[in-house]
Amino acid sequence: MEDPIYFDYAATTPVRPEVVDAMLPYLGASFGNPSSPHRFGRSARAGLEQARREIAEAVGAEPNQVIFTSGGTEADNLAVIGTALAARNKGRRMAAVTASTEHKAILAAAHAVVHMGGEEVMLPTDGHGLVDLDALARAVEARPAVVSIMWVNNEIGVVQPTQVIAQICGEAEVPFHTDAVQAFGKVPVSLSETPCTLVSLSGHKIGAPKGIGALIVRGKGIVEALVHGGGQQFGIRPGTENVAGAVAMGCAARLAAQEQASEAGRLRELRDELAAGLRGGVPDIVIHAEKVERAPHILSTSVPRTDGQALLMHLDLAGIAASGGSACTTGSVDPSHVLAALGVPRDLAQGTVRLSLGHDTTRAHVERVIAVFPAIVQKVRDLAVVLGRA
Numbered sequence: 493m494e495d496p497i498y499f500d501y502a503a504t505t506p507v508r509p510e511v512v513d514a515m516l517p518y519l520g521a522s523f524g525n526p527s528s529p530h531r532f533g534r535s536a537r538a539g540l541e542q543a544r545r546e547i548a549e550a551v552g553a554e555p556n557q558v559i560f561t562s563g564g565t566e567a568d569n570l571a572v573i574g575t576a577l578a579a580r581n582k583g584r585r586m587a588a589v590t591a592s593t594e595h596k597a598i599l600a601a602a603h604a605v606v607h608m609g610g611e612e613v614m615l616p617t618d619g620h621g622l623v624d625l626d627a628l629a630r631a632v633e634a635r636p637a638v639v640s641i642m643w644v645n646n647e648i649g650v651v652q653p654t655q656v657i658a659q660i661c662g663e664a665e666v667p668f669h670t671d672a673v674q675a676f677g678k679v680p681v682s683l684s685e686t687p688c689t690l691v692s693l694s695g696h697k698i699g700a701p702k703g704i705g706a707l708i709v710r711g712k713g714i715v716e717a718l719v720h721g722g723g724q725q726f727g728i729r730p731g732t733e734n735v736a737g738a739v740a741m742g743c744a745a746r747l748a749a750q751e752q753a754s755e756a757g758r759l760r761e762l763r764d765e766l767a768a769g770l771r772g773g774v775p776d777i778v779i780h781a782e783k784v785e786r787a788p789h790i791l792s793t794s795v796p797r798t799d800g801q802a803l804l805m806h807l808d809l810a811g812i813a814a815s816g817g818s819a820c821t822t823g824s825v826d827p828s829h830v831l832a833a834l835g836v837p838r839d840l841a842q843g844t845v846r847l848s849l850g851h852d853t854t855r856a857h858v859e860r861v862i863a864v865f866p867a868i869v870q871k872v873r874d875l876a877v878v879l880g881r882a
């Protein structure tokens with residue numbers, strides 16, 4: 493059997509060899525606690541501060557605006573709940589404005605704000621997943637604590653008009669948070685051009701290990717800490733820092749920013765070839781958000797009269813690893829909340845396969861998926877007929 497191939501980079505990525513090399517010293521000789529004043533501590537502190545500089549530079553922020561977290565989920569929670577708590581402490585409205593196509597980390601954090609006595613406001617999206625900007629303009633008039641709209645959607649790849657959203661929020665003096673976990677390294681993320689207040693990043697989507705992320709916080713007193721302890725990370729996220737993880741993320745962020753433009757071009761070409769090839773073999777395949785700007789690494793498809801789980805199982809048997817939507821909801825029988833928000837019929841959403849591309853994806857990989865896909869679809873459709881589901 494041929495080597496298995498990976499088409500699930502939006503779920504996670506392999507750790508890049510350069511990143512392993514960068515982090516290894518911090519699992520060895522430079523093991524110190526970065527808060528210790530002795531030489532071991534100073535060596536760890538130097539690595540941590542270098543990582544802050546690398547991440548800041550990669551997105552156009554300042555090093556002291558980089559708060560390390562345990563990943564994208566924690567960064568999202570800190571942004572949404574932390575701003576709500578800060579607003580409450582200032583006697584302001586404890587409301588989070590977001591959209592129904594957001595990642596579960598944002599939706600669940602907005603629900604948590606409601607449980608704390610605040611409000612959540614859900615903005616509608618159109619059939620491509622783009623947020624309704626008129627509704628946003630109305631929502632910010634009531635001065636919520638935060639607007640949180642993701643830069644790139646993890647299921648369908650749609651790119652939100654982040655710059656316009658930043659402008660609307662800026663004029664209303666409402667903090668704007670964006671979950672850039674899927675955007676960073678794939679589309680240009682420059683905070684000097686797009687002045688977001690808060691930005692979530694995750695290491696494992698860009699070739700660093702799982703369990704490290706960052707929230708960029710641009711301004712003082714914008715977020716309240718969610719965990720309490722020592723004064724590390726300006727008191728916003730206390731706890732001894734994950735130095736090796738931070739160093740890994742710094743290295744991965746530097747590489748991702750350096751390679752963004754060329755990788756985006758390469759992935760877009762491969763993604764479009766993949767889409768055309770799949771459509772050639774399965775003419776009624778639906779490609780989501782095809783008519784709007786999408787990140788280059790995500791191809792979300794639904795195949796009528798099939799079942800996504802069965803398609804994924806056959807793809808896996810053929811040595812191809814893909815996903816049904818987002819990895820976090822894999823295994824759940826409900827069709828994706830994102831496709832539901834887009835108005836995709838439930839039956840069609842049931843036959844969804846997300847193919848996501850990354851650093852090691854090659855044309856040969858794309859050709860292999862195109863070659864096996866029509867027969868897999870036929871098999872799943874035949875089975876549906878036998879089971880009386882078609």
Ligand SMILES: Cc1ncc(COP(=O)(O)O)c(C=O)c1O
Nearest residue numbers: 563564565595646671673674694
């Ligand atoms: C858009 C988006 N936000 C947040 C997350 C959560 O990040 P992490 O896995 O680092 O907690 C993910 C990962 O699936 C994601 O795709």
